[in-house]
Amino acid sequence: METVRDGLQRHVSGRTFETVQVLHPRAARRHLAGPDDFAAALTGGAVGSARRRGKYLWLPVDADALIAHLGMSGQLVVGEADRPLTPHVRARFSFTDGGPDLRFVDQRTFGHLSFSPGGAELPSAIAHIAPDPLEPAFDDDRFAARLMRRQTGIKRALLDQSLISGVGNIYADESLWRVGLHWARGTDALRRSDVVRLLGAVREVFAEAITAGGTSFDSLYVRVNGESGYFDRSLAVYGRAGQPCPRCGAAIRRDKFMNRSSFSCPKCQPRPRRGHW
């Protein structure tokens, strides 16, 4: 997401929307007034500096904001305006300068675009999203206190974007592996030193992912590529069931949890006696 934000900043910020087309109603489903109202609200708007919090991106547009969440399969792509429409283009934005357009492409339609008041600072529509640990607004002490007050499992808490943002299923598994914590470990039984180490691991994983994403970034296309170099080279446990743990050699296990998979090392991350499933 940070890679996409950077691409938006370089290719879209400073330009002015000329036309806005919603090609699939689901893309703007969070805009309750409907796709036409969404398009009208953005048409003619001047785009400011691209911002990000966790998995959310937004472009300030005049005094408001265009918010994007890419979900699982979403992409924001900038390219020559006259290129053909591919099947999964859900929205299209052209610019008054007649240059490359911006397209929201999303195969599985879990992503969405929305329009919200409050562009320069955090838009009101995503005010409930906590800071992500790479931004200055993240308060380590506050996070630790809120986390240890919860009665749930550590991974569930890590995935709660109102507590800490930017951590998804993959990064949660990788971070927990790095600090040797099982996904079901109770948050109320964590020591403060565990939380400090875990935050360090999350920041490491984020930083490495950004570095890997940046190296594969094309100068013209703004893309989210789930199969970037990072995924192949740097994942220790995610998607590696049955393969050896890079640290101890034990076979990586896979558990079903929260309608998804959790990967962990049975030796480095032993099951807690009182786990939160």
Add this chain to the structure above:
DNA sequence: CATTTATCCTGTAAGC
């Protein structure tokens, strides 16, 4: 109130 589960979606791949 706090916490957990079900649901949305579609291309790919595995199973029969």
Add this chain to the structure above:
DNA sequence: TGCTTACAGGATAAAT
């Protein structure tokens, strides 16, 4: 071959 099923998972409404 062709059909069916499982899977991927972020956010949130609904259920507990």
